[in-house]
Amino acid sequence: MIAKKYDASKDKQFQILDQNGKVVNEKLDPNLPKETLLKMYKTAVLGRNADIKALQYQRQGRMLTYAPNMGQEAAQIGMAAAMEPQDWNSPMYRELNAQLYRGVTLESVFLYWYGNERGSIRPDGVKILPTNIIIGSQSNIAAGLAMAAKIKKTNEVAVFTIGDGGTAHGEFYEGLNFAASFKAPMVAVIQNNQWAISTPVRKASNSESLAQKGVAFGIPFVQVDGNDMLAMYVATKEAMDRARKGDGPTLIEAYTYRMGPHTTSDDPSIYRTKEEENEWALKDPIARFKTYLLNKGYWTEEEDQKLVEDVLTEINDTFKKVESYGANVDLIEIFEHTFAEMTPQLKEQYEEHKKFLEGAK
Ligand SMILES: Cc1ncc(C[n+]2csc(CCOP(=O)(O)OP(=O)(O)O)c2C)c(N)n1
Ligand SMILES: [Mg+2]
Incomplete structure (x- = not known):
């Protein structure tokens, strides 16, 4: 008998840290070193505040446009933290936190959105391709990078990110199918933030989960609580290890939420409810990770206050510098x-x- 339906509800969403910051999957807590956990947290706080300030700069007419990441910090940082320096990112445009974690400066991210192409230049050794607005193309580009790594035996893994809406594009399937067939070292991370501008995910796909699309490629897949920094780290690390061993790609669906507008030219109040936004506010990825750190004794409220002050100064100083360069192109x-x-x-x-x-x- 041909199965008519794949039952995604039988696959529980992978979670380590629940929305209250409680470890619900003790055995799988990666027990990362304190410095790594603090780097993850500090990057998230910098990213969140940079988003808030960037929206303000744009409203003041000081920035061209901006795509905020608020709510997706864990999905981006958990993934980035599981990567090695030699690995590639084939990114989309909502990538601030992964960029910051892997060594792209805030200055260059601001430069890009300010309208200065110099913001696409990466520091030496930071293997993140330029911000890519062409939806779907991230997959084929990563498949190419992964195949090159396989042929050249370089030990690199190519990670690509794509939105929920992006999975409706042909290239998503082409790249994954190619990499799966050739067992190329690739990891696909779907940032399912529930919306593609004003199109809800249920209109972009008839699948019960986006993760289950892995069945068709013949590759392992998992739906992860994308607001759980630890679960995102563990899932991505396992996928990276598989790819590096020569076992081919893995498909990860980070189930998360875009808390802000799509970009500065969007008004989400037109197409989604306050109730939905309030429900997701309770699942804030940064708040629960902070609770985890406080409970571990790795962080204090005093340190937190100081951190926020420091990042606000850093953000203001950085943006002033960017303005002083002008578009200059x-x-x-x-x-x-x-x-x-x-x-x-x-x-x-x-x-x-x-x-x-x-x-x-
Ligand atoms: C090939 C292509 N078609 C259309 C667009 C216009 N566009 C920009 S963002 C977007 C929605 C993408 O939604 P999703 O993939 O869910 O990513 P998100 O913005 O939610 O992170 C669209 C259709 C584009 N950039 N590229
Ligand atoms: Mg989306």
Whole structure:
């Protein structure tokens, strides 16, 4: 008999830390060193406050646009913390916390959203591709990186992130199918924040879970409480180890929530309820992780207050610096950075645009 339905409800969402910060899965607590846990927490606090400030800067007309990450800190940092320096991220655009954790500076993230392409330059050795707005493409790019790593035997794993809406795009399937068939070292992390702008996840897919799409690729999969920093770390670490051993890709669904707007041009009050937002506010990933640290004796309220003051100063100073650079991008650079050498068509477009701008003066 052909099974008509896969019953996702039988797969419990993987969780270690519940929404009150209580360890509910003692055996699986990775017992990470204090420094690692504090780095995770401090990154989340910096990320959350940077998001809040960036929204304000944009409203003040000081920043071009911005896509906030509020609510997705654990899903991003748990994943990043499980990666080694040689591993690649093929990212989307909602990636602030993973970027910060792996060594991208806040200055360069702000530069990018300010409208200065220099924000796409990564420090040496930070293997995160530039912010990628093209939904779905993250998968094929990661499959390419993973296949190259396999052929060159470099011990690198390529991790790609995609939104819930992104899983409705063809490239999501193409890249995963390719990597699964060739057992390329890849990990796929779906950031299921419940919404693709105003489209709810139930309209983007008829599957009971996004994780279960792994069945079709013939790869292991798991739905994780994406607001649980520890569960995200453990699931990603296991997937990274599998990939590195040559066992191929894993599909992780981080079940989380976008607490803020899609971007600064969106108003979520038009399409979702206050009740829904309030329900998810109780599942805040940072609050529960803080409780975990307080209970462990690794952190105090005094230290917390000081941290928030410090990050606000850091954010303000950083943004002032970014403003002092200005957009500072010559027109030519937009054309120059697409190919190593401009194609004839691109040259033509450049000339045309230059003339247009001169005429506009
Ligand atoms: C190929 C492509 N089609 C359409 C868009 C326009 N677009 C930007 S964000 C977005 C929604 C994405 O939702 P989701 O994948 O759930 O990610 P989230 O923004 O929620 O993190 C769309 C359709 C795009 N950037 N790329
Ligand atoms: Mg989404």
